[in-house]
Amino acid sequence: MRKTELQSIEQKLILQRSAILNKNIDFMHNRKDFSLFSKADEAEIANHDIEVSMTYQIQERDRELIMKIDKALSKMSHGSFGECESCGAEITTGRLNARPFAELCIECQEEQEEGKGFPI
Ligand SMILES: [Zn+2]
Incomplete structure (x- = not known):
């Protein structure tokens, strides 16, 4: 593989990694807003629970993705990518x-x- 091709994949991975992290930071901010709904009726709270657990699953998946990205990046630095x-x-x-x-x-x-x- 040419060095330029390797670098373009590396850039893609780094961008993807920071996009995932930013998304999860956004999630943490959004989560704060849930406290505003603490007096909402039960149905609404249940909906929020679903949203939270859905987001949590995405986070699980993101964590795996970040591990894969880190592995690929470390392979690049070792020259075994x-x-x-x-x-x-x-x-x-x-x-x-x-x-x-x-x-x-x-x-x-x-x-x-x-x-x-x-x-x-
Ligand atoms: Zn093989």
Whole structure:
């Protein structure tokens, strides 16, 4: 992979990471507003609970995403980004652009999906 391509993926990951963090900071601010509704009727409170738990699930997912981004970024700093974790082959740039967190080359990915019967 060319250095410029690597840098553009790195930039994308850093931007994605800060977008996730900003979104979650927004959530914390919004959450403060919920206290204003503390005297609202029960139905309304129930709705807020649903919203909070939905947002919480997004946060769980975001946490996983941030871990994946951090892993990809640390691979970049170690120079091992884009290597298949199974066979060590270089993962194609097209694949990495589409899926920057890909840990396996297409061959290994397909082999694993066929063998174990579940996608990663
Ligand atoms: Zn492989």
